[in-house]
Amino acid sequence: xxxxxxxxxxxxxxxxxxxxxxxxxxxxxxxxxxxxxxxxxxxxxxxxxxxxxxxxxxxxxxxxxxxxxxxxxxxxxxxxxxxxxxxxxxxxxxxxxxxxxxxxxxxxxxxxxxxxxxxxxxxxxxxxxxxxxxxxxxxxxxxxxxxxxxxxxxxxxxxxxxxxxxxxxxxxxxxxxxxxxxxxxxxxxxxxxxxxxxxxxxxxxxxxxxxxxxxxxxxxxxxxxxxxxxxxxxxxxxxxxxxxxxxxxxxxxxxxxxxxxxxxxxxxxxxxxxxxxxxxxxxxxxxxxxxxxxxxxxxxxxxxxxxxxxxxxxxxxxxxxxxxxxxxxxxxxxxxxxxxxxxxxxxxxxxxxxxxxxxxxxxxxxxxxxxxxxxxxxxxxxxxxxxxxxxxxxxxxxxxxxxxxxxxxxxxxxxxxxxxxxxxxxxxxxxxxxxxxxxxxxxxxxxxxxxxxxxxxxxxxxxxxxxxxxxxxxxxxxxxxxxxxxxxxxxxxxxxxxxxxxxxxxxxxxxxxxxxxxxxxxxxxxxxxxxxxxxxxxxxxxxxxxxxxxxxxxxxxxxxxxxxxxxxxxxxxxxxxxxxxxxxxxxxxxxxxxxxxxxxxx
Numbered sequence: 001x002x003x004x005x006x007x008x009x010x011x012x013x014x015x016x017x018x019x020x021x022x023x024x025x026x027x028x029x030x031x032x033x034x035x036x037x038x039x040x041x042x043x044x045x046x047x048x049x050x051x052x053x054x055x056x057x058x059x060x061x062x063x064x065x066x067x068x069x070x071x072x073x074x075x076x077x078x079x080x081x082x083x084x085x086x087x088x089x090x091x092x093x094x095x096x097x098x099x100x101x102x103x104x105x106x107x108x109x110x111x112x113x114x115x116x117x118x119x120x121x122x123x124x125x126x127x128x129x130x131x132x133x134x135x136x137x138x139x140x141x142x143x144x145x146x147x148x149x150x151x152x153x154x155x156x157x158x159x160x161x162x163x164x165x166x167x168x169x170x171x172x173x174x175x176x177x178x179x180x181x182x183x184x185x186x187x188x189x190x191x192x193x194x195x196x197x198x199x200x201x202x203x204x205x206x207x208x209x210x211x212x213x214x215x216x217x218x219x220x221x222x223x224x225x226x227x228x229x230x231x232x233x234x235x236x237x238x239x240x241x242x243x244x245x246x247x248x249x250x251x252x253x254x255x256x257x258x259x260x261x262x263x264x265x266x267x268x269x270x271x272x273x274x275x276x277x278x279x280x281x282x283x284x285x286x287x288x289x290x291x292x293x294x295x296x297x298x299x300x301x302x303x304x305x306x307x308x309x310x311x312x313x314x315x316x317x318x319x320x321x322x323x324x325x326x327x328x329x330x331x332x333x334x335x336x337x338x339x340x341x342x343x344x345x346x347x348x349x350x351x352x353x354x355x356x357x358x359x360x361x362x363x364x365x366x367x368x369x370x371x372x373x374x375x376x377x378x379x380x381x382x383x384x385x386x387x388x389x390x391x392x393x394x395x396x397x398x399x400x401x402x403x404x405x406x407x408x409x410x411x412x413x414x415x416x417x418x419x420x421x422x423x424x425x426x427x428x429x430x431x432x433x434x435x436x437x438x439x440x441x442x443x444x445x446x447x448x449x450x451x452x453x454x455x456x457x458x459x460x461x462x463x464x465x466x467x468x469x470x471x472x473x474x475x476x477x478x479x480x481x482x483x484x485x486x487x488x489x490x491x492x493x494x495x496x497x498x499x500x501x502x503x504x505x506x507x508x509x510x511x512x513x514x515x516x517x518x519x520x521x522x523x524x525x526x527x528x529x530x531x532x533x534x535x536x537x538x539x540x541x542x543x544x545x546x547x548x549x550x551x552x553x554x555x556x557x558x559x560x561x562x563x564x565x566x567x568x569x570x571x572x573x574x575x576x577x578x579x580x581x582x583x584x585x586x587x588x589x590x591x592x593x594x595x596x597x598x599x600x601x602x
Contacts, residue, residue: 028056029063032164039150039210040172041357042218042247043076043412044129048156049083052111052121053163059114064094065107065125066157071132072105076359076412077382078127080109087112089123101203104157128412130359131220131247136211139252140319142259146249146270147177148214154182154194155204162204166195174213174268182206215270218248219317221360228348229368232430236336239328242354244313246272250320260316272317278353279307283329290314290325311355344373346421350380350408353416360411367404367421368392372429376404377422382415384408396433396440470536473528477543480528481599484521484550485592487514491557495564502568511561522550546598553591560584 030053038045054060067075080089094106107125115121133148140146156165169192179185179192186193192210225241248270263269279286281302286309288298297312313323338345351363369376378386384406391400404421491514498507525543532540560580567577 028054028058029060029160030055030163031063031158031160033156033158033162033166035156035165035167036170037150037152037167038170039133039148039212039214040170041216042131042133042220043357043359044132044150045126046071046129047124047126050123050125052115052123054115054117054119057117059116060111061114062108062110063123064159065091065109066100066159067105067107067127068153068157069103069105070151071127071129074129074132076128076130076410077414078107078125079414081124081126082112083122083124085112091125099159104203106159128414130410130412133214135218135249135319138249140249140270141252142256142318143263145174145213145268146215146218146319147211150210150212152208152210154180154206154208155197155200157203157205159202161202162197162200164196164198165200166193166197168193169210171210171212172214172216174215177211177213179210179212180208182208215268216357217270217272217275217317217355218246218319219272219275219355219358220245220247221354221358222322222362224351224354224360224363225366226351226363227366227368230337230346230370231333232337232370232425234333236331236333236348237328238331238352239326240352241324241326243322243324244317245322246317246319248319251318255318270319272313274310274312275355277309277311277327277355279309279329280331280335280349280352281305281307282331282335283307284331286327286329288325288327290323295325342424342426344423344425346423347418349416350384350406350419351411351416353413358411358413360415361409363408363411365406365408365419369402369404369423370425370429371397371399371401372432373402373423373425375422375424376402378404378406379420379422380406381417381419396436398436466535470532470539473532473536474539477525477528478599480521480525481546481595484518485595487518487521488553488557488588488592490514491561495561498564498568504565504568507565518554522547542598542601546595549591549595549598553588556584556587556591 032051032053034049036047038047048065050063050065052060052063065078065080067078078091080091081087082089089112090110092108092110094100094108100106109123109125111121111123113121133150136147136149150169154167156162156167171190171192173190176187176192179187182194184193184195194208221242221244223241223243227237227239229237229239231237260271281304286300286307288295288309288311292314295312295314297314299310299312301308301310307329309327311325311327313325315321315323317323336346336348338347346367350365351360354360376389385408387405387407390403390405392403393400406419408415491511494507494510494514497510498504525547529540529543532543563572563577563580566572567574572580
C-alpha cells in the first residue's frame with residue numbers, strides 16, 4: 001500500500017521533498033476557504049482558495065494542506081500558488097506527521113514571506129485526481145447514458161479551525177440522479193453548493209455522495225512509448241506507440257451498427273468516435289497507423305500555434321473497448337536543439353497533448369541521441385524514474401547511439417511540460433557516417449569489378465572459348481571490311497577533284513595515301529587470317545575469296561585511275577571516259593555486293 005501511495009503521489013508541481021517524522025501544530029492559525037470540485041470529466045479537478053490568518057504571537061512561514069487518503073491514492077499532481085503574486089510555492093509531502101489523524105495525508109506549503117501576528121495571506125492549492133469517479137451502473141446498454149458517483153466530504157479537511165468554508169461542485173451536463181443534502185445546500189446552473197459553513201473544527205467530516213449523468217469520454221492511455229530521435233543534420237523524429245482503452249461503463253449486450261447510426265444523441269453518447277490531438281506547430285510528415293496499416297479517417301488542420309490532428313479510430317470505442325496505434329511526425333531541429341561548440345541542449349515536451357482531459361497510466365520516454373554523444377545531464381520539471389542508458393543501433397552505426405530512458409505513471413494535462421537535456425558531441429563525428437557510406441560503396445564497386453573478371457569454372461570449355469574468340473575476330477573483320485569499302489568510294493572523290501583542279505601532284509598524293517590505307521587494312525586482315533587458320537579454317541578459306549575479289553577490284557581501280565589521268569591530259573575522249581566511268585561504277589557495285597555477302601555471312 002505504501003508503494004502504491006508513493007507511485008501516485010510523485011507527480012507534483014515541483015521537486016517534492018519528503019519530511020520525516022514531524023510534529024504539526026495548528027496553534028495560532030485559522031483559515032477561511034472556498035473549494036471548487038470539478039467532476040464534469042473523468043479527471044476530478046479540485047481547487048482550494050485559502051485565506052490563512054495568523055492569530056498567534058509568532059510569525060508563520062508555512063501551513064498544512066490535508067488530503068483524504070482516498071484522494072491521495074489517486075493523486076496525479078498537487079501545486080500551490082501565492083494568489084497575489086501568482087508565484088508557485090514549494091509543496092512537500094509530510095510523512096509520519098505525529099499530529100495527523102489516521103485516514104489523512106498532509107502536505108506542507110511554504111509561503112513566499114512569513115505572516116506576521118494578526119496578518120493574513122491568500123494561497124491557492126489545486127490538485128487533480130484520476131480514476132476517482134465510480135461508474136454506476138458499471139454496465140449499460142448501447143442506448144443508455146452513463147452515470148458516475150462522486151464521494152467526498154462536505155467540509156474541507158484541515159488541521160486548523162475553519163472560520164468559514166464553502167464548496168462548489170461543478171457537474172457535467174445531464175441529469176442529476178441524486179445528491180447528499182447537508183444544509184445549507186443549493187443546486188443551480190450545473191453546480192451544487194455546500195455551505196457556507198462557519199466555525200468548523202479541525203478534521204470535520206460529513207460524507208457526501210453525488211450521483212449524476214456523465215457522458216464525457218473516460219479515455220485512458222494505458223501505455224505510451226514516446227521515442228524522440230535527434231539528428232544533427234537538421235531533423236528530430238518523434239514517434240508514439242499508444243494503447244488506449246475506454247474505461248467508461250462497459251457495453252451490455254451486442255453492438256448494433258444500425259442503432260449506432262440512428263442514435264441522435266450526438267456528443268451526449270458515452271461513446272468515443274474521435275478525439276483531438278495537438279502537435280507542435282512545425283510538425284510535418286505526420287503519419288497515423290495501426291497493425292493493419294495507415295488510418296485514412298484522420299484529419300490534420302494547421303493552426304497558428306499548433307497542428308490539430310483529429311484521431312478517428314477504425315471503430316467507435318464503447319466502455320471496455322480498446323485500440324492501439326502509432327503516431328509519428330518530424331520537426332526541424334533548430335527549434336528545439338541549441339548548441340555552442342561541442343555542447344548541445346535539447347528542450348522538448350515530455351509528452352504531447354493526446355486528447356482533452358487525458359489520463360496516461362504509464363509513459364516511457366526514449367531520447368535517441370547521435371552516435372558519439374556523451375556527458376548527459378537531464379532536467380525534468382517533476383520527478384520521473386530514469387532507467388539505465390541503453391544503445392540503439394541503426395544504419396552505419398558502429399558503437400551505437402545512446403538512449404536516455406525515463407518513465408512516469410499517472411499523468412494528466414499538467415504534465416505536458418518541457419525537459420532539458422545537456423550533452424556533448426564532437427562535430428567531427430558528423431562526417432563519419434557519410435565517409436563510411438562512401439567507403440562502403442567504393443568497396444562494393446571494387447568487389448563487383450574483381451568478381452566479373454574472375455573465372456570460377458572448374459574446367460575450361462575449349463569449344464566455347466574458340467567460338468568466342470572467332471566471334472571477336474569476325475567483328476574485327478567486319479569493321480576492317482567497312483573501312484576498305486569506304487576507301488573504294490574515296491577513289492571516286494579523288495578522281496572528281498582531279499578532274500576539276502587538274503593538279504597531277506595532288507592527285508598522285510591522294511592516290512598514294514589511299515593505296516597505303518588499303519595496304520594497312522589488307523595486312524591487318526592477313527594477320528587475323530593467320531590466327532584463324534589454326535582455330536577456324538572455314539573462316540580463313542572464305543577470307544581467301546574476299547582477298548581475290550579485292551585484287552580484282554584493285555585492278556579495276558588502277559585501270560580507272562589510268563583512264564582518268566589520260567582524260568585529263570587530253571589523250572582520251574569524253575565519250576570514251578564516260579563509258580569507262582559507267583563500267584567502273586558497275587564493277588565496283590558488283591564487287592562490293594559479293595564481298596558483303598561473304599563477310600556478313602561469317
